[in-house]
Amino acid sequence: MASDQQLSAIKNSKVLMVGAGGIGCELLKTLALSGFQDIHIIDMDTIEVSNLNRQFLFRRSHVGQSKAKVARDAVLKFRPSISITSYHANVKDPQFSVDFFKEFNVVLNGLDNLDARRHVNRLCLAAGVPLVESGTTGFLGQVSVHLKGKTECYECQPKPAPKTYPVCTITSTPSKFVHCIVWAKDLLFAKLFGDKNQENDLNVRSNDGHSSSDHSEDVFEQREDEDVEQYGRRIYDHVFGYNIEVALSNEETWKNRNKPRPIYVKDVPTGNLTQQNGNMREDGDLSAMASLGLKNPQDVWSLAENSKVFFEALKLFFVNRPKDIGNLTFDKDDQLAVEFVTAAANIRASSFGIPLHSLFEAKGIAGNIVHAVATTNAVVAGLIVIEAIKVLQKDNDNHRMTYCLEHPARKMLLMPAEPFEPNKSCYVCSETPLSLEVNTCRSKLRDFVEKIVKSKLGMNFPLIMHGSQILYEVGDDLDADMVAIYSANLEKVLSELPSPVTSGTMLSIEDLQQEFSCTINIKHREEFDEEKEPDGMLLSGWTQPSTLNKNELVGNGGSTSNALLAEGTENATGKKRKLSDISKPTTSDGSGLAESGNQNQPESLDDDDDDDLFISDDLESLTKKKRSQ
CATH class of the missing domain: 3.10.290.20 (Ubiquitin-like 2 activating enzyme e1b. Chain:  B, domain 3)
Structure with missing residues (x-):
């Protein structure tokens, strides 16, 4: 039972929630049921069909509407006596100034990208308002509290940089499917549908007899005498055939590697797929799969099927979306873009002897998606509210950073740890040059x-x-x-x-x-x-102390705090902290159990929803390391 002091702190507080997605829906529900009376929500997103499997406040009829407004209306149906104010806006908009943040007793983040997190962190520091951070990635999650001058801020430790790959690997010697995805997304898709003037390694001139002797013609320019189908076949032959032959001409490269196989249109029988009636999915998205009768996104297409999707997607872009050509960047929520990138990546993978992947798998890699687990979101939301109540009670000695991950020795699924002190080398809260x-x-x-x-x-x-x-x-x-x-x-x-x-x-x-x-x-x-x-x-100059091992840091996912879970490591103040020092979760502090399981980590941070958010490759590797001990 909550004490009178707790109830008073809750009822008299004014709370700002930033984010109304997977964590946000659970958080708003928990705040309302816990007795909070004055809640404000900021979220710039609208509801998508893909949100409905875990963002339980939304229904299919809400698709296209504001997340913040619909979440407010849904909760008011079972808590009509409380005040909920919604803002369908970007938290970085000028209206959400430092003075705006000063109106609140605590800020609760359910955000989905690093940029917005940093912005909220700085506004909270300037306003002197406590911040409770959070994030989930599949079965993993974390919650942390940030109090100005008392604990580290969100930016006290640098966040792991998004994983990148050498250009030569992407353009010449791919060995993993992710290399093919990056090539298809950042080179081919960008060249065909983005800025036509950009130069990249796809601009090797063709020897098809149409290029001038001085190689001045850009292969990717559609000629006046060719239709979309002819253009698509010429591009296909160029990037999957001729460019591979050019790569093979450097024999030194392939001395210790398996040689790729050039693929030309004439070598691929694409006549086994027939045009269907309509090129729209049920949700109204333009789709090459719908056009070709390919229904299951978890099927792995053959080379012929990938080639057919490649041509069909290209045609649909040029015929149905001509105004977009020249301005597009890859978006994982663009069905046609995902289909084109999947097909192109698979054709390239086939050329280099790399196993093909389904559209479902390719979309996850291209969009850096780790699929959401509703239970993790609910557990994290509960932990946020527990820490928020401590903040409101000024119970600064009992705050915890809590990690949702399996502790193999103790059979724990929640691991609380004391917050770290501010990092003296942090350029944000310590003003270090x-x-x-x-x-x-x-x-x-x-x-x-x-x-x-x-x-x-x-x-x-x-x-x-x-x-x-x-x-x-x-x-x-x-x-x-x-x-x-x-x-x-x-x-x-x-x-x-x-x-x-x-x-x-x-x-x-x-x-x-x-x-x-x-x-x-x-x-x-x-x-x-x-x-x-x-x-x-x-x-x-903005680095963790040299005593810390980068691979032992929990990095930039939902939470910000870099708790060290490895035996005998030191925090930012040099204080030793061991796994044995981490207190066991008990029912008195409200901790519960989260599901646990293996996760495939994405390649880089994405900014879609908290389900696509990752904590860090370090956390996953640490979990695996502890399990093996």
């Missing part, structure tokens, strides 16, 4: 803004200053002259800016919306490894 190695004579201010300030530092409206000189600023209140000056600065190399940025320069970067600032010390560097350092810049 960063260092940036960059070629100041070649890199433009635009490169710095896009690759470092926005991508690495997560700022939305940056202000960049060198001393008292403003080099760049974003804002609606800027006059036309200032906008022109800052736009011109973007195209200048760093060393040629009005206030030159050279080795030893200290830049101040500020985001007024987040009320966050940091400093970066510039170090000039002549050369960078294009494979290992593709940005041509190297940011450092």
Whole structure:
């Protein structure tokens, strides 16, 4: 039974929920049933059919509607006396300022992407509001509490970078199906349906007799004298046939590798699939599978079937979606895009002797999907509410970071651990200066803004200053002259800016919306490894202490805290923490049991829903390591 103190803290609180997806639905229900009276929800997404298997507040009739609004209406049906305010909006919108966050007693995150998490973390720090973070990935999950100045913030430890692959492996020597997926998604799909002017390794000129002697013709340009079917066959022969032959001409490459097999249209019998009536699925999505009568997404198609899907998907794009051509990027929720990428990846896999995969499997790899488990979402939501109640009671000594994973020695499925203290090297909450190695004579201010300030530092409206000189600023209140000056600065190399940025320069970067600032010390560097350092810049200073083993960190999935679960490792303050120090979950603190099972980790962080979120490859490897002991 809850004490009078708990009930009072709950009823008098004002709570902000960010995210109304898999975790969010469970969380809103649990908050309402626990007695919370004033709840606000922010979510920018609309409901999709794929959400319905676990986001239980939604029904098929709700598809296309706001998640936040429908979740509010659903809960008010069984708790009509409470106040729930919904915002169908992006949490990064200007209306959700630091002053807005100050209205709340606690913020509860059920988010699905790193960028939004960082933004909320900074707003909570600026507003001095406690944050409870969470996330799930299949049977794994975690919940953590972040109190300004008392525990580490979300960004106290760097998050594992999305896995990348060497360009040469993707373009020339794939050995795994994921290599074929990356090739089909980031090279072929992008070249056919995205920016036509981009250059990539698919632009090897054809020897089909149509190219000019100086090889000036782009193979991917549709000719005036060919229809879509002829165009598709020419592209097929080029990327799966001729390009493979070009690769085979380098005999040194294949001395210790199995040689690929060029595949041409004439070699593949595609006449065994007949056109069906209609090219739409039941949900209204344009589909090559529907057009060809292929119904089960878990079937592994033959080479002939993949080839047929390739041609049919290409035709449907050009005939039914011509306005999209030239502007598309791959989206795992675009059925036709998934079909095309699956077919192209399988044809390439067949060429290189790699096992073929079903559309269901290929979509998971291409979209970095780990399929959701509703029970995990429910357990994590319960843990969020438990920690929120502790926050409201000012019970700061009893907060726990809780991990949903199997502890083989104790047969535990929930593992609580004490929160870590702030990392003194964190550039967000400890304001530690960063260092940036960059070629100041070649890199433009635009490169710095896009690759470092926005991508690495997560700022939305940056202000960049060198001393008292403003080099760049974003804002609606800027006059036309200032906008022109800052736009011109973007195209200048760093060393040629009005206030030159050279080795030893200290830049101040500020985001007024987040009320966050940091400093970066510039170090000039002549050369960078294009494979290992593709940005041509190297940011450092924001790292975990050298005593920590990166492979023993629980990283950037739903939660933020990097609890060390390996025997005898140290936390950010140097304090030893062992598995034996982690308290056992008991019914008194509300912990329960989560399901457990093996998971295939995705290749990189995705931003769809919390079901697609991953904690980190490190967590999975750690789980496996402990099971083997």
